[in-house]
Amino acid sequence: MKSILEALIFASPEPLTPKAMFKLLDTEPKEDVQAALAELKQDYDRPGGLQLVEVAGGYQIVTRSDLHDWVRKLFHERSTQRLTVQALETLAVIAYKQPITALDxxxxxxxxxxxxxxxxxxxxxxxxxxxxxxxxxxxLYATTREFLIRFGLNDLNDLPKVEDMAEALGLDVPILVEQPTREEDLPLAEPEVEEPGGSIH
Known part of the structure; x- marks a missing residue:
């Protein structure tokens, strides 16, 4: 079963979740599927060109990050596919302060x-x-599952420390640190209505 599971993870265009694994291998006990996944993790926990990573709640077999430069040579990655510094800065602000408006x-x-x-x-x-x-x-804008996949994150808890991200993008740390809610950002209060007799609600 381990080889079947490996083939499914490798062939899947998106991270394969445990739920999807159980559905695809519905004739097998869940415990056996989980055991096969654990064995597969151990197999990939070794030096090599590929690694099994947990991304966006699922699993992918990908090339090791230290070999990405070599892989890019194979695909001749076009510069148009890369995000600009401005886009990365905006994405970082959204990631750390979401949900956020365009004005914010x-x-x-x-x-x-x-x-x-x-x-x-x-x-x-x-x-x-x-x-x-x-x-x-x-x-209001927020990040997507594709964001997690693109940056190799399992969830938002895997985001780098604010200080590290700010340093990498050349931003001031306060920009990415949560700020107190401003009064104008608070929900609008319901207008007071005067009832007969002079009482106000």
Whole structure:
């Protein structure tokens, strides 16, 4: 079963979740599938060109990070596929402060980020999660599962420390540190209504 599981993980275009494994191997006891996965992890816990990683709640077989430069030579990765520094900065702000509006992001970075946000939406790295309950009801943005996959994260708890990310992008640490909620960001209060007799609610 271990070889079957390995083939499924390798062939899957997205991280293969345990739930998907159980469904694909529904004729096998779940305990046996879990045991095969544990053995497979041990097999890949060794020096080699490939590694089994847990990403976005699932598993992928990928090349080791220290060999990426060699793999890029094979695929002749085009520069157009890479994110710009501006896009990475915006994505970092969203990742650490989500959900966040375009205006909040613009105020944090000091530049208009509308175009960058659209680019990230097109690439599936961020998404609109709903309106913010303030005047104008602006859209709130958050990261996606594709973001986790692209950056090799199992969940948002795997994000690097704020200080490390800020240093890598050349940002000031306070930009990525959570700030107190501003009064204008609070939900609008219901207007007071005067009832007959003079009482106000």
């Amino acid at each position: 992001d613009t105020e944090i970075r000091g530049v208009n980020t509308a175009g960058v946000l659209n680019t990230l939406l097109e690439r599936g790295l961020n998404k609109i999660v709903g309106p913010k309950q303030v005047v104008g009801r602006p859209f």
